[in-house]
Amino acid sequence: MPEAKLLPLSEAIDRFVPNGSSIAMGLAQETLIPFAAGHQLIRQNKQDLTLIGPISDILFDQIIGAGCVHKIRAAWVGNVITGSGYNFRRAVEAGTLEMEDHSNLTLAMALRAGAMGVPFMPARTALGSDLFKTNANLKTMNCPFSDDTLTAVAALKPDASIVHLQRADVFGNAHAWGNLGLIRDACLASRHIIITAEEIVEPDVISRDPNRVITPGFRVSAVAHAPWGGHPSPVPGYYNRDHQGFIDYQAESKTQETFLEWQRQWVDSVHSWQDYTKLLGAKRMADLAIKHHDLSEPVDYGY
Amino acid sequence: MPEAKLLPLSEAIDRFVPNGSSIAMGLAQETLIPFAAGHQLIRQNKQDLTLIGPISDILFDQIIGAGCVHKIRAAWVGNVITGSGYNFRRAVEAGTLEMEDHSNLTLAMALRAGAMGVPFMPARTALGSDLFKTNANLKTMNCPFSDDTLTAVAALKPDASIVHLQRADVFGNAHAWGNLGLIRDACLASRHIIITAEEIVEPDVISRDPNRVITPGFRVSAVAHAPWGGHPSPVPGYYNRDHQGFIDYQAESKTQETFLEWQRQWVDSVHSWQDYTKLLGAKRMADLAIKHHDLSEPVDYGY
Amino acid sequence: MSYTLPQLMVTAAAREIADGEVVFVGMRLPLLGFLLAKSTHAPEAVGIYELGIVRDTLAPEPILTMGDLPNLYRARWLADTADMMGLLQQGRVDVSFIGGAQVDRFGNLNTSYIGGVTNVTTRLPGSGGACDLASLAQRHIIIMNHEKRRFVPRVDYITSPGFGAGAGWRRKVGLPRGGPATVITTLGVLRFDAQSCEVMLVSVHPGVSVETVRDNTGWPLQIADQLTETPKPTEKELDMLQRFDPQQYWTGN
């Protein structure tokens, strides 16, 4: 039997995310954002983190606001439906946050290079742009065949990818569905993979559909059970996007003071996923629940 | 409504594979090999084809034997369980077949470069090997960041990818499962995509599971219904590998004369998939049928 | 027929999409523009969303953003961002949409650093996929507020390349194709001169004067010979928009 990797979320973060780690999160951009795990980073007062992600919606802003972050390697940091991320703005404008600017394509290629085990990937994007100014991991180069000018993107190998998925077994085998963003490449590129899952299921639920497995289980370091662990982002099959959560956050993060109040309420006073769902309340959860179900047609992996 | 793309196999090949085409086939290596479509190329006596694939098992050998092929860009051509492909051997030894030698990794990167829209991809394989001797699409280069020596693999953009899959709708949306080899990147890299499918299904069977879709339907040129179109290779969910078919082919292809006899029996005298299954016979098909079914657990794409 | 300014802008955006085109759909107003085009004159348009979605039908319920679950429901394809970017990088995307905070006369966009990187006065969210869309789509459409502080002679930072320093620049830096085609603003619609690559005003929104547009532009703005008025949304278009954005979250005044 392979080793069981199921841990309480606090222990998973404690063991696999030391201070100074580089962490990829929010890899599917708007969906499946690992908010519960991100809040655990805040709760454990991690320091000097480097956050890596394409568009993390408000998660990066929260971890920045809590003072955990030294550097950002991302394409976009803000609030998808309201605009700016205020903690991010404050930190960059104050000069306290190191920035490596990417586009979604360059970040995807950086992680794909890591996943493929090569030191860089070529791209045709960003030529003539100013992304190169804050990003030493982008260089122009000439194609060895066509002599075309290209953007070389250096490989990115995060210390850990933290991903929130729908279902996993205790051995680290997990299913994800919906738009997948950069999840697959980021997991393969990372030293550690930490999965939080809506459900922990029997191993055969996973193994009866190996094409839906997101990354090979032997590469996974920890699995934590985290129902509503993606809230307020949407989790296909489980709950819809909580738009109000994002709208509220705009005001809640407007100043450092209001943000600390938000942190006290939504992070510091929460010690388990049960606390979190209690805070959300039954009505809000019912409102966000999937109402129109649409099940996939099974396929046969028999012999 | 999008355009319906369902065509008889003969018409699909006729319209989208002119003489001189470069065609990617056998992309999942041992499974899902598009034998029915390959035989149709022979039946239409296509000329000057370039065949592209990692390990096509015996399909490439058959098309070479029928005199349709000018050039091979592949990692391995033979018979997976008996060894040599005799038509391939004869043609290379006679100097009538142009050869571009790849490894599985270089071919995967060539197609991935095509899929990503970049002129090359870097790799760490094949350095010091003689693959470079017959393959001008491999060059050594230095990494722009680390200065490491790398193998640059030029992009490959086939005129068509021909893939055999489990189920498709008439609009070109299709599901595949099992090991996927190079199918996804090859389809994205190709100008035309021709799908042969075990079953043509209602559109919602496909659209209720968009993660299982193999390539975006708007990129597909034609879909043909071809039950047993992968035989003797295995098709997950439909039938097992017909080992005897591969073993028999060793003797059947030993000389040019025996091969022509094989071609007469298995290709020239076959004019439809119904003919082919009649030739196979009910007992052989029953022997190859899936006996131990194992269905995937549905997932919910609702809202 | 009354309409709001965002409704007018979304309608103008929708009209930039021809039937059958492959559209890389952005966030916010462009999302509605794509839905509007699909449900009116461009039913065969195909939408690509950078987070890994291809769909060619309307979502069954109004969505506020592209990651909303109704936008995943019965999508044509759910896959990786790299797959979407591959289609874009290959040149298979006909048109894309980008929002901007600062634009210049050659259509360069800044959504990153007001003041530039060494003297940041305002940090904006950054590129997301915008730099990629501006680099790699066959053409792209910019949507933004028309204010003098936003329409500047030269952007402080190029997040998303337009025509750079003018004619020939894109080819010179190595961009394989494309460039901005249209700027839809709160005051009018602008297009680019094929020779000089400089932006010029081609239509003003109803009730807006050329002077107002000029006053809100940070350089002497060129005016097209045949200046028109931006067509108002039709009743059908407004009906559709009401269905797509029933709370007027994006299209309210």
Place this chain on the structure above:
Amino acid sequence: MSYTLPQLMVTAAAREIADGEVVFVGMRLPLLGFLLAKSTHAPEAVGIYELGIVRDTLAPEPILTMGDLPNLYRARWLADTADMMGLLQQGRVDVSFIGGAQVDRFGNLNTSYIGGVTNVTTRLPGSGGACDLASLAQRHIIIMNHEKRRFVPRVDYITSPGFGAGAGWRRKVGLPRGGPATVITTLGVLRFDAQSCEVMLVSVHPGVSVETVRDNTGWPLQIADQLTETPKPTEKELDMLQRFDPQQYWTGN
């Protein structure tokens, strides 16, 4: 206990796998070697198959080749070849297996062109993934027939790089790691000298003399100081092999 030569070779191959290792499994005998190791001393070994399979349990039925459906059934992961190659290229594969038609004293393999590319006498199937495994695994094991025409001073064509021209060559050409560790032949087992990178005989199969091995090698073969006899398959190992290859398709005489 009677056994066949292929059974002995598969058993020797299995013993090259340590428990918990990640194994890139090839075709034919290595496939059986992996299954044998899994079912005896290496239950936690993980198998990677280049066509896009990761599995860490035995297939429920005997398989002749890696694409057989029982090898897909309840696999841990079914994905793309590029994903498997990524794991390999990253250095996450501990050991891999390759068959060969022609080998030289530095472990270079030819499975492409006997006679070389300009004077082809026999065209063989080619690399498949072998070149990649030889380039990128932490170590690789070669399995082949021991005949003088196959054991040549210098291969006609390097399909799969060994130690090239000797010590330091792999680093010089840019290979990131690895190299051949062992050659399991029909006559014995050979390993590589850590200094010179030249292959030497470390064990002979039961009943095979050192002279026979020398006579079937195309250069003066080095012999290890502590030459041993290759261990015979145990009863348990033969039992297992009988279950994995009941028709003795691969392990018959």
